[in-house]
Amino acid sequence: MKVLLAMIVLAGVLFVRVNAERFENGEYQHPKAGFAVQFPDGWDESDVPYATFAVASPDSEDTCVVLVQDVPRSVTAEDLMKGAERRGAAARYERLSQQPTRVGGVDGYRSESRMRVGGEGFRNSELHLVRDGTAVTVQCLGSEETFDARFLTYSRVLDSFRWND
Numbered sequence: 001m002k003v004l005l006a007m008i009v010l011a012g013v014l015f016v017r018v019n020a021e022r023f024e025n026g027e028y029q030h031p032k033a034g035f036a037v038q039f040p041d042g043w044d045e046s047d048v049p050y051a052t053f054a055v056a057s058p059d060s061e062d063t064c065v066v067l068v069q070d071v072p073r074s075v076t077a078e079d080l081m082k083g084a085e086r087r088g089a090a091a092r093y094e095r096l097s098q099q100p101t102r103v104g105g106v107d108g109y110r111s112e113s114r115m116r117v118g119g120e121g122f123r124n125s126e127l128h129l130v131r132d133g134t135a136v137t138v139q140c141l142g143s144e145e146t147f148d149a150r151f152l153t154y155s156r157v158l159d160s161f162r163w164n165d
Contacts, residue, residue: 030052035163040055048065064154066138067137076130078107091115124139131163
């Protein structure tokens with residue numbers, strides 16, 4: 001599963017790990033980039049290659065990751081999404097949905113994709129935002145078998161994202 005997660009992260013944008021974060025009571029805070037995300041109760045911090053922060057389910061290999069990257073101020077959420085689409089197509093992702101969103105006055109995108117790796121099916125939900133030269137992606141990944149049951153959980157994770165202004 002970690003190899004799959006590394007492939008998925010690399011299919012997005014290469015992100016730089018920044019060690020300025022905190023994880024307490026299920027909430028991940030990244031003071032440097034100025035945001036917080038609430039993760040599911042009982043999920044533990046996990047080590048996923050190239051992720052800024054990750055948590056994993058205690059009863060499956062489902063994972064939620066946060067990716068943070070410094071980008072030129074001219075980069076938009078649309079640019080980030082188009083790049084993810086190109087890399088996803090090369091990795092044989094099937095984009096199931098994509099819609100614009102706004103979080104704290106910042107434009108972004110939410111998307112859902114499906115992929116097959118080694119005969120196994122996986123789905124993910126993502127939130128992509130860019131603000132003041134910082135790109136943030138929150139990604140929740142599960143197997144085809146667990147994804148539907150956890151879809152509400154994943155939606156709550158993405159909905160919990162907030163800027164700390």
